[in-house]
Amino acid sequence: MALPPLTPLDPNAHATFGFPLNWGIQDPEKFYKLIQEMLPLLAPGYYLGDNLLTWQRNLSLFHDKPFVQAWETNIQNNADRVIAWRRFVLACAGYHCVQLDGDFVECGAFAGSGMKTVMDYLGGKAFPKRFYGYDTFDYHPVAEHAQAGQDETLYPRVVKRFEGYDQVTLVKGLIPESFKTACPDKIAYLHIDLNSATYEVACLEHLFDKVVPSGLIVLDDYEWSYPYQDQKIAEDKWFEARKYRVMPLPTGQGLVIKR
């Protein structure tokens, strides 16, 4: 298969990224005013957004041309834009997993932007694996987490979005019952993004043993504190019992490498 070519880093081309979407800020007007004062004090290479502020970084994601193309063309809302670094973690995980035995799975597909970014990074319509996307689509089963545009029009929109992507299997229904509808035997890439400790642990119960050795599991909200901390607490307990430790990433995601 054709993997996306590496764009060599140009040490003179500094990337920066700032998008004013962050959560948990009490006085946004004051915050962004102070940020504007602070940014000129920083060495080049800052990323600000998605509750991430870092500087003097290579920002490899913005130097990776196939990634930038895949990310930008799949932006449907401000959240898709600001979580660029989270998307790059998925793209890099996909790069590794596409070379393993097994399929790709996303639990919590919503509009399909995460799935499609990874597929477009790795060949688009020529993506060489089956990619299962699970979601209720019509509604969010976790109270107070409904996504904008999540109603009965979502599923047909996602089906249309993946027209020509014959490798995609969208499984509509409540996890974990929906695993009975369709579920791969072997999984190389597992992205879990349900905003719920109970449902995410249910995914692990059903899918973890199917993940092949050296397959990757990305837990989207693992390292976020309020209101997601119960996910980390439940998932740590689950993994500890199996002698795994989740790597917390600065993006707020958690990463597990299957043995």
Ligand SMILES: C[S@@+](CC[C@H](N)C(=O)[O-])C[C@H]1O[C@@H](n2cnc3c(N)ncnc32)[C@H](O)[C@@H]1O
């Ligand atoms: C944050 S959104 C996912 C965003 C998506 N991963 C992306 O990259 O754009 C969470 C999704 O999980 C779905 N969800 C939560 N619990 C679920 C369950 N038990 N069964 C099916 N879908 C569920 C919701 O309907 C919602 O669409």
